[in-house]
């Protein structure tokens with residue numbers, strides 16, 4: 001089978017090393033051909049969206065890098081249905097800008113950099129507003145993925161409620177391509193709130209706030225993000241007090257050579273934060289149990305990880321300066337089942353091989 | 361096998377009388393099954409033993425909660441053991457700080473919300489059958505309910521599951537922490553209708569009760585106006601907690617049975633509810649009323665207090681019961697269409713009914729585009745059942761034709777299994793069949809459900825374990 005996908009040199013080529021081929025399929029069929037051939041030749045394949053989450057998981061040494069940047073069309077947007085269908089390579093920032101023209105949002109991460117919709121799904125990341133709208137996995141209605149052996153597989157449907165067949169969209173979220181490259185998906189949309197506000201209060205102050213967009217806390221303050229009708233936001237602002245800005249001012253995610261995501265049951269978060277190395281910066285999503293950490297080294301993180309795992313959570317590396325600290329920690333107990341499931345979609349294990357917990 | 365089951369459980373919890381096999385041989389839908397034996401385990405260990413015995417004797421295991429399912433999910437259409445979870449009905453823990461509850465699969469949906477009430481918390485999925493159906497059944501079917509419009513279906517509220525797999529091993533998936541590492545198997549298990557694993561424990565999220573609520577009852581002279589109001593409310597940027605439609609036939613049935621104060625002279629009524637901050641619900645209720653008036657509502661009434669609100673909801677949730685006590689047989693359907701296609705789809709529903717000379721009653725989750733056409737008939741009339749089935753298939757096809765799906769909350773089960781190709785290609789179904797065979801290579805759990813036979817249509821060799829189901 002011949003590959004028609006464009007072969008181009010890319011800036012990141014140097015990073016990838018000599019002998020690594022780069023491809024930019026521009027249609028779903030081309031993606032399928034490319035992967036069928038990768039399976040036939042057993043080529044280790046890295047999928048590249050915006051490159052914003054390539055720091056997660058075990059290192060993949062690819063023979064082939066497939067970029068999704070030529071699969072970046074908005075296929076169908078039905079504002080009145082609050083759904084949109086996009087290709088996997090669409091940039092989050094572009095999509096949100098488009099949706100904003102009709103007062104809608106897909107509630108994707110607030111500071112996406114060059115991240116793509118497909119990459120965000122594959123990495124299983126959610127934005128801060130999950131406190132109100134739920135995590136990304138609750139908002140993917142349909143997915144079309146190309147499996148490691150080049151099959152085009154669709155799951156879900158373009159409606160907001162659906163139990164037809166196994167929930168492929170949900171399990172694809174966070175799968176790092178192991179079940180397939182996300183070539184298109186249908187997302188549930190929400191109207192953007194008419195009125196918004198950011199309140200800053202002392203850290204640790206307990207507040208009773210109804211359905212905030214987010215509550216974020218760091219070493220110096222707690223910020224409450226509100227959205228809704230003018231009266232609703234106004235009432236809450238008056239009741240809660242604190243320094244007020246009449247817009248949503250999202251924090252810059254702290255940048256250091258090491259970055260981590262700590263995920264724990266919400267009520268255990270404060271205790272774990274107390275035991276965090278003093279030189280680490282963090283953003284704690286209060287009520288969610290996700291803590292984004294940036295630190296100059298991985299010192300102290302093994303201890304934090306063991307505490308997190310003891311309460312059913314995890315500490316994962318999202319950016320590493322070296323290979324000295326395991327990126328995932330203890331793999332889940334269902335590893336064997338996960339390995340078999342991946343084999344059903346990627347029998348030669350060509351997409352991101354060994355990247356997931358347990359090196360599967 | 362019977363002796364082994366008695367040794368594994370005890371004689372009172374292994375049933376083989378004709379009455380038991382009859383009662384547990386059906387659910388609330390139209391299919392009937394032929395179980396060989398019915399077991400009622402009390403613990404995970406007992407479920408494991410039953411699965412091991414089934415494996416030794418190579419017979420199916422069909423999990424069953426309360427049997428209120430409508431798609432024959434819990435019906436042993438291929439015989440074997442019906443495993444009833446109603447004795448696994450302990451609420452093990454309610455944790456108000458973390459807003460979670462750990463429950464057995466046999467806990468009844470409403471019992472959980474009642475137990476959470478003292479903490480001002482509730483379990484969001486509220487199927488109309490909530491007084492009877494089990495949380496295990498809700499998980500297996502990813503059930504919804506009127507209030508799932510804003511809060512989502514069961515899957516959005518399941519944090520972790522303990523399951524017994526087909527080889528008899530026990531697995532834990534998920535936890536109270538967000539975003540588990542590795543594949544999120546919860547997402548596959550929820551909604552898998554007992555075909556991948558038997559759910560033995562469930563950690564669910566509980567939600568705080570909203571501070572305030574407004575419930576509107578809008579009446580219309582035409583279905584089209586009511587449907588257009590639904591689309592209009594969604595398009596106005598409001599996501600109500602619930603947005604339910606009832607047509608005149610169903611409203612009359614309800615009012616004959618219990619007097620909920622629903623207007624019987626309206627062609628269609630909408631029950632719209634918003635929850636949240638007082639200022640927000642007041643503003644949203646006002647906008648909803650304006651949208652309804654713009655679409656020629658003849659009356660818009662706000663529930664004056666909690667008791668009026670409760671009565672309206674009682675009327676809504678009792679709708680199927682009202683029909684069940686009035687008609688010899690009924691067939692309740694469940695499909696979803698994009699909300700912008702509601703008006704034309706409703707017209708089509710009535711057209712199909714008229715063409716087959718069947719009465720169609722409609723009460724449904726309009727805000728989600730989730731239709732529930734209900735056909736009442738007398739199965740003793742020769743040819744009637746076939747006619748109903750024909751009309752039902754046409755209904756589903758009409759919904760899929762406008763971009764809809766086969767089921768929004770009742771599941772595929774046996775009922776819609778053979779309609780799956782309407783939505784999915786052979787490759788899509790093959791992928792689903794591979795998921796099934798990964799979890800359950802010997803097709804032990806609930807065979808003949810969800811996937812049409814022959815779904816495993818082509819075979820690339822490499823990924824097929826020995827003894828694969830084809």
Ligand SMILES: Cc1cc2nc3c(=O)[nH]c(=O)nc-3n(C[C@H](O)[C@H](O)[C@H](O)COP(=O)(O)OP(=O)(O)OC[C@H]3O[C@@H](n4cnc5c(N)ncnc54)[C@H](O)[C@@H]3O)c2cc1C
Nearest residue numbers: 425426427428429433488494496497500503504554559769
């Ligand atoms: C009057 C009426 C109103 C209804 N209203 C709604 C509604 O508003 N929304 C809605 O979504 N549904 C509704 N339903 C459908 C039904 O009540 C739900 O699907 C319910 O969740 C089924 O629960 P159950 O305990 O009765 O399950 P069952 O009918 O016993 O089983 C349903 C499925 O779950 C599987 N199962 C059950 N327990 C387990 C377990 N522990 N592990 C693995 N698999 C298991 C069974 O094999 C079967 O496939 C309604 C039904 C009726 C009769």
